[in-house]
Amino acid sequence: MSLSCFELGEQMLSVDAARDALMTLVEKSVAVEQVAIGSAYGRRLATDITAPINVPQNTNAAMDGVALSWPKEPPYTTHIQIVGDAFAGQAFEGEVPSGQCVRITTGAPLPSGTDTVIMREQLIEGDNSITIDAPERVSVGQHVRQAGEDIAQGAVTLTAGTRLDAASMGLVASLGYAEVDVYRRPKVAIFSTGNEVTPPGEPLPSAGIYDTNRFTLMGMLSEQGAEVVDLGILPDDPRAIEQALAEAAAQCDLVITSGGVSVGHADYTRAALEKLGRLAFWRVALRPGRPMACGQLSDSRTPFVGLPGNPVAVMVTFSQFVVPLLQRLQGQLPSPPLRLTAIAQTPLKSRLKRTDFLRGIYTCDDQGVLHVRSTGAQGSGILTSMVMANCLIELGDDQADAQPGEAVCIQPITSWQ
Numbered sequence: 001m002s003l004s005c006f007e008l009g010e011q012m013l014s015v016d017a018a019r020d021a022l023m024t025l026v027e028k029s030v031a032v033e034q035v036a037i038g039s040a041y042g043r044r045l046a047t048d049i050t051a052p053i054n055v056p057q058n059t060n061a062a063m064d065g066v067a068l069s070w071p072k073e074p075p076y077t078t079h080i081q082i083v084g085d086a087f088a089g090q091a092f093e094g095e096v097p098s099g100q101c102v103r104i105t106t107g108a109p110l111p112s113g114t115d116t117v118i119m120r121e122q123l124i125e126g127d128n129s130i131t132i133d134a135p136e137r138v139s140v141g142q143h144v145r146q147a148g149e150d151i152a153q154g155a156v157t158l159t160a161g162t163r164l165d166a167a168s169m170g171l172v173a174s175l176g177y178a179e180v181d182v183y184r185r186p187k188v189a190i191f192s193t194g195n196e197v198t199p200p201g202e203p204l205p206s207a208g209i210y211d212t213n214r215f216t217l218m219g220m221l222s223e224q225g226a227e228v229v230d231l232g233i234l235p236d237d238p239r240a241i242e243q244a245l246a247e248a249a250a251q252c253d254l255v256i257t258s259g260g261v262s263v264g265h266a267d268y269t270r271a272a273l274e275k276l277g278r279l280a281f282w283r284v285a286l287r288p289g290r291p292m293a294c295g296q297l298s299d300s301r302t303p304f305v306g307l308p309g310n311p312v313a314v315m316v317t318f319s320q321f322v323v324p325l326l327q328r329l330q331g332q333l334p335s336p337p338l339r340l341t342a343i344a345q346t347p348l349k350s351r352l353k354r355t356d357f358l359r360g361i362y363t364c365d366d367q368g369v370l371h372v373r374s375t376g377a378q379g380s381g382i383l384t385s386m387v388m389a390n391c392l393i394e395l396g397d398d399q400a401d402a403q404p405g406e407a408v409c410i411q412p413i414t415s416w417q
């Protein structure tokens with residue numbers, strides 16, 4: 001049993017301990033709803049999908065040609081009479097006598113009495129008969145797809161929690177389901193804080209910085225299939241902050257902020273959050289992303305995560321902590337990120353007893369070996385290096401600097417999706 005957020009005090013937490021404790025914030029999954037398959041992209045299944053039919057339903061032809069019963073060994077008959085047609089959508093009724101054949105199109109049910117299909121390209125076709133070009137090359141059962149060879153009736157084809165992608169949407173449709181039970185999109189409120197934080201589109205004050213984090217959060221939340229409730233940049237007005245947060249906590253499944261969580265940072269947001277719920281402020285042995293806050297808000301006990309203000313720290317902490325939290329909200333046991341091994345091409349800086357995530361670019365050589373290099377400057381405000389990156393290089397607590405040639409762990413960025 002993991003310790004809850006509030007039991008960890010001021011100690012420096014490992015990434016794993018922080019992730020486990022965050023999971024305890026989620027007390028219930030979001031509700032389940034039924035949606036048309038066409039609208040289900042990116043949604044998580046709430047129930048297992050069991051096959052009510054065999055797929056394919058019938059044993060059928062994999063090629064256009066003729067269907068016939070083929071002997072296991074010579075002598076072969078090469079000139080064969082055609083006794084009918086089998087089309088996809090219109091089966092040949094009755095039994096095909098031995099030594100005769102029917103014309104067949106791809107997908108048509110294999111007529112009774114036949115076991116083999118010979119494609120048109122290997123036939124010389126007459127009006128009511130065919131001649132087989134090279135009978136010694138025909139094998140019994142060729143070009144036939146067996147009923148249920150893809151999915152057997154009664155099999156669990158997709159398990160609850162699976163995220164529906166293009167292939168799985170097609171699979172669900174292939175079973176005849178028009179709708180699926182999925183978890184509702186988690187509703188996630190986001191807001192930015194800080195007097196310097198300025199909305200894009202407005203003039204930038206001399207000590208200002210444009211609000212970046214709300215937009216990276218919108219993008220990452222959309223990738224995770226969440227519904228974003230944008231609370232903007234909350235003003236330095238305690239009553240307004242409290243009201244906005246209370247409303248968000250009542251309506252949303254999760255509230256995320258960025259900024260204002262570092263040690264000793266006292267501001268209105270923090271005071272409002274503490275008034276509305278229970279908060280813990282953490283230091284995680286992680287770079288970037290050391291300061292973090294978490295808790296629950298209002299009577300609804302809505303989970304809250306306060307990410308650090310630096311734009312790269314927001315993205316890294318989201319990928320490691322918020323992605324599993326969103327999985328959890330959608331009834332899933334959080335799955336670890338995809339980790340691959342790559343050979344370092346550049347020196348990579350890291351410190352023992354801390355997990356360092358560096359932005360990297362990985363490539364694959366002719367032998368299929370992965371190589372990775374740093375994107376360059378790694379300051380946690382340098383978002384251009386996040387744009388260049390296609391992976392995070394993860395140097396764990398037990399690893400100091402890595403040298404060129406050393407094997408390191410990478411998390412491809414697409415694996416967060």
Ligand SMILES: Nc1nc2c(c(=O)[nH]1)N[C@H]1C(S)=C(S)[C@@H](COP(=O)(O)OP(=O)(O)OC[C@H]3O[C@@H](n4cnc5c(N)ncnc54)[C@H](O)[C@@H]3O)O[C@H]1N2
Nearest residue numbers: 192210211212213259260261262263265290308309310313
């Ligand atoms: N004495 C200490 N100072 C700091 C510590 C520490 O442990 N002790 N940690 C440093 C680290 S690491 C980080 S990360 C930051 C995190 O601090 P906060 O979460 O309180 O973030 P802020 O101070 O509000 O902002 C940090 C940085 O990010 C910019 N920012 C904030 N919001 C946005 C936004 N929406 N869009 C773009 N940029 C944003 C802000 O202007 C600051 O430059 O603390 C260090 N300090």
Ligand code: MOO
Nearest residue numbers: 288289290313380
């Ligand atoms: O969270 Mo800070 O960005 O660790 O450098």
